[in-house]
Amino acid sequence: MISSEFTKGLLAEGRDTKILMVVVDGLGGLPDPRTGKSELDTAHLPNLDALAASGSCGLISPLGPGFTPGSGPAHLALFGYDPWKHQIGRGALSAMGLGLDFRAGDVAARLNFCTVDDQGWVTDRRAGRIPTEKCAELCEKLASIRIPGVEVCIAPEMEYRAAVVFRGEGLEDEVSDSDPQVTGVPPHALEARVKGSARMVQVANAFLDQAHQILRGEQPANMVLIRGFGQYPVLPQMGAIYGLKALAIAGYPMYRGVASAVGMETVETDWHLDRELAVLQARWSGCDFVYLHIKKTDSAGEDGDFSRKVSLLEEVDQYVPKFLELKPEVFVLTGDHSTPSIMRSHSWHPVPLVLHSPWAMPDGLPGFSERHCRAGSLGQLPSTAVMALALAHARRLEKFGA
Amino acid sequence: MISSEFTKGLLAEGRDTKILMVVVDGLGGLPDPRTGKSELDTAHLPNLDALAASGSCGLISPLGPGFTPGSGPAHLALFGYDPWKHQIGRGALSAMGLGLDFRAGDVAARLNFCTVDDQGWVTDRRAGRIPTEKCAELCEKLASIRIPGVEVCIAPEMEYRAAVVFRGEGLEDEVSDSDPQVTGVPPHALEARVKGSARMVQVANAFLDQAHQILRGEQPANMVLIRGFGQYPVLPQMGAIYGLKALAIAGYPMYRGVASAVGMETVETDWHLDRELAVLQARWSGCDFVYLHIKKTDSAGEDGDFSRKVSLLEEVDQYVPKFLELKPEVFVLTGDHSTPSIMRSHSWHPVPLVLHSPWAMPDGLPGFSERHCRAGSLGQLPSTAVMALALAHARRLEKFGA
Numbered sequence: 001m002i003s004s005e006f007t008k009g010l011l012a013e014g015r016d017t018k019i020l021m022v023v024v025d026g027l028g029g030l031p032d033p034r035t036g037k038s039e040l041d042t043a044h045l046p047n048l049d050a051l052a053a054s055g056s057c058g059l060i061s062p063l064g065p066g067f068t069p070g071s072g073p074a075h076l077a078l079f080g081y082d083p084w085k086h087q088i089g090r091g092a093l094s095a096m097g098l099g100l101d102f103r104a105g106d107v108a109a110r111l112n113f114c115t116v117d118d119q120g121w122v123t124d125r126r127a128g129r130i131p132t133e134k135c136a137e138l139c140e141k142l143a144s145i146r147i148p149g150v151e152v153c154i155a156p157e158m159e160y161r162a163a164v165v166f167r168g169e170g171l172e173d174e175v176s177d178s179d180p181q182v183t184g185v186p187p188h189a190l191e192a193r194v195k196g197s198a199r200m201v202q203v204a205n206a207f208l209d210q211a212h213q214i215l216r217g218e219q220p221a222n223m224v225l226i227r228g229f230g231q232y233p234v235l236p237q238m239g240a241i242y243g244l245k246a247l248a249i250a251g252y253p254m255y256r257g258v259a260s261a262v263g264m265e266t267v268e269t270d271w272h273l274d275r276e277l278a279v280l281q282a283r284w285s286g287c288d289f290v291y292l293h294i295k296k297t298d299s300a301g302e303d304g305d306f307s308r309k310v311s312l313l314e315e316v317d318q319y320v321p322k323f324l325e326l327k328p329e330v331f332v333l334t335g336d337h338s339t340p341s342i343m344r345s346h347s348w349h350p351v352p353l354v355l356h357s358p359w360a361m362p363d364g365l366p367g368f369s370e371r372h373c374r375a376g377s378l379g380q381l382p383s384t385a386v387m388a389l390a391l392a393h394a395r396r397l398e399k400f401g402a
Numbered sequence: 403m404i405s406s407e408f409t410k411g412l413l414a415e416g417r418d419t420k421i422l423m424v425v426v427d428g429l430g431g432l433p434d435p436r437t438g439k440s441e442l443d444t445a446h447l448p449n450l451d452a453l454a455a456s457g458s459c460g461l462i463s464p465l466g467p468g469f470t471p472g473s474g475p476a477h478l479a480l481f482g483y484d485p486w487k488h489q490i491g492r493g494a495l496s497a498m499g500l501g502l503d504f505r506a507g508d509v510a511a512r513l514n515f516c517t518v519d520d521q522g523w524v525t526d527r528r529a530g531r532i533p534t535e536k537c538a539e540l541c542e543k544l545a546s547i548r549i550p551g552v553e554v555c556i557a558p559e560m561e562y563r564a565a566v567v568f569r570g571e572g573l574e575d576e577v578s579d580s581d582p583q584v585t586g587v588p589p590h591a592l593e594a595r596v597k598g599s600a601r602m603v604q605v606a607n608a609f610l611d612q613a614h615q616i617l618r619g620e621q622p623a624n625m626v627l628i629r630g631f632g633q634y635p636v637l638p639q640m641g642a643i644y645g646l647k648a649l650a651i652a653g654y655p656m657y658r659g660v661a662s663a664v665g666m667e668t669v670e671t672d673w674h675l676d677r678e679l680a681v682l683q684a685r686w687s688g689c690d691f692v693y694l695h696i697k698k699t700d701s702a703g704e705d706g707d708f709s710r711k712v713s714l715l716e717e718v719d720q721y722v723p724k725f726l727e728l729k730p731e732v733f734v735l736t737g738d739h740s741t742p743s744i745m746r747s748h749s750w751h752p753v754p755l756v757l758h759s760p761w762a763m764p765d766g767l768p769g770f771s772e773r774h775c776r777a778g779s780l781g782q783l784p785s786t787a788v789m790a791l792a793l794a795h796a797r798r799l800e801k802f803g804a
């Protein structure tokens with residue numbers, strides 16, 4: 001509902017104030033049952049704790065209570081787009097993030113290099129996390145795939161991940177994944193969820209057959225899994241609806257994809273925080289809004305590595321003063337979703353948020369954590385409300401009505 | 403909106419985890435002005451207090467701020483159905499709960515045996531709460547009612563309550579109640595809210611005229627009030643949308659009615675907690691989801707009997723360890739609505755909720771009450787969000803989007 005108000009363009013008002021939104025992927029967690037403390041409770045976070053005292057805090061939910069988001073919907077929500085309404089396949093996000101030539105009518109999908117046994121059953125869904133260089137080499141081999149009437153374009157992403165774009169007549173994206181999500185089983189057969197996607201299934205099966213022939217002699221990456229079919233998305237653009245010149249700094253391509261889909265300029269960088277900070281410092285003066293993405297916290301959570309997530313949060317904390325040195329009128333630090341280490345996966349739990357600005361109610365909270373933030377003055381909010389709050393605190397929203 | 407995501411069936415994922423939802427009718431209350439303590443504050447609830455420390459808490463609202471629900475909408479919301487969209491007349495719920503032959507096209511209504519004076523004015527809306535046996539005897543007498551072109555089927559419910567099903571051409575349910583809700587006035591004349599319900603008004607008036615003739619010699623139950631006209635409802639079924647094999651254990655027929663309408667299996671039992679527990683223990687292994695309804699707390703609230711409601715809450719508390727012994731992956735205890743004893747009626751006040759699961763944020767609250775639960779990590783939620791939370795904590799919801 002809120003997004004639709006923006007899309008009418010009624011409320012965005014030009015100003016020269018700046019917003020910095022730092023998204024710590026998988027920020028929220030759950031207590032380790034042995035200590036009763038979450039990752040945020042456990043970490044030593046002097047700078048974030050100070051922000052929780054001087055800024056406004058709350059808990060945000062990307063999809064509403066109980067629903068666990070993927071990274072795409074979680075980020076769309078943070079950028080103010082209803083994630084139930086605007087759905088983008090992960091393949092589409094990857095393709096955009098990698099800067100592949102991807103246009104209206106194309107269908108993109110995500111590839112995972114994997115290991116299969118002699119029967120073709122999956123033994124490792126990530127092929128031992130092959131290095132990105134190996135991935136690039138294998139993608140070059142797959143470039144020899146030929147499908148009549150269809151252009152195929154493949155690009156390596158990180159480690160075992162790649163993306164593919166299919167261009168041709170009659171391609172639609174309602175296709176299930178071949179990735180079975182577990183090992184010890186064969187890949188799933190692709191299925192068209194609607195009639196119109198039958199052609200895409202044929203094309204993707206032809207692609208998989210040829211990939212199997214090309215990769216069969218490789219070890220450990222002797223096959224690919226395909227998933228997240230998605231057409232080129234058409235979304236309202238941030239520049240138009242918010243009046244912001246927006247920049248995305250994200251080391252990981254998929255997040256550049258979603259940022260690009262909503263009209264942000266993207267910069268290629270690696271995902272080390274000092275590199276992302278350097279880009280931020282270099283580009284800050286030319287932007288109204290910067291989204292800076294920190295990936296590794298989520299990976300630690302997904303790996304179930306509680307103490308690594310704690311260390312990474314402590315690393316993020318050390319960067320907070322550097323972010324504030326840029327003197328953004330609004331500094332928002334939050335996560336796209338929670339990734340509790342004890343669950344080893346994304347979850348539905350609401351995500352802590354702190355917003356620092358001269359116009360923010362100083363909550364005086366004793367620290368920055370899931371527990372403390374639930375007592376914050378912003379309360380429990382849908383993630384889609386964050387952009388409106390950021391714009392408001394930047395004095396970039398007009399009064400509604402006379 | 404969230405319900406509609408379920409109805410697409412996209413997100414329900416099969417698992418073998420179990421959910422136990424205990425609904426304490428009219429759970430929420432308000433402080434007695436003399437003590438400043440609500441029923442929950444006053445009751446000694448060691449087991450519920452322990453749950454409020456180890457589980458996640460919140461406050462739920464069946465219809466949104468300010469709206470007081472009847473039992474039907476309040477339960478539909480708890481089961482995840484938008485209660486504004488899916489409206490079921492109370493008569494329809496009663497008819498289903500009583501196992502009456504009730505089909506598409508039929509209209510059911512609820513009957514209250516009442517006492518009227520010589521002028522026909524209502525002196526007791528419940529006819530002194532006649533016993534259920536007397537009610538059954540009077541229903542048999544009413545079975546002699548004949549209306550041309552219409553089949554009439556009557557069944558006793560509890561005490562002074564009964565249900566009637568009308569079957570015939572052109573019957574619609576947009577008819578007002580004859581129950582005036584107060585004494586010292588005549589019953590209301592029935593009115594058709596839409597043109598199409600004129601026939602139903604004729605039929606119901608013929609029914610009331612004959613009932614008056616049949617009952618005029620009885621004391622105290624010498625008349626009936628009719629209310630809650632409702633057509634046979636067609637609702638999405640829980641098995642299809644949530645992938646749950648669901649069982650309802652409710653001593654009171656109307657609650658079996660609403661459970662049945664959403665596709666739960668229902669068991670006839672009486673409403674004593676030890677009987678309901680015995681059914682639960684016997685049927686637990688064969689179900690994914692059990693809804694167990696506790697009625698008497700609401701009755702105490704409606705009677706304005708604060709201390710009886712306190713005692714009944716203490717009785718519920720004693721059953722909590724027995725519920726937990728079944729080791730449900732998710733244990734939810736909440737109410738359908740509040741029934742503050744000082745108001746002697748249902749109210750709009752949000753209802754405390756506790757959710758216990760290995761994946762629940764332990765809120766560490768000092769106790770289970772209206773005041774404490776508002777500091778819980780689940781925040782203030784629509785009741786329709788409870789099923790999504792229960793399914794999420796049972797790891798029965800897929801991630802949405804990549």
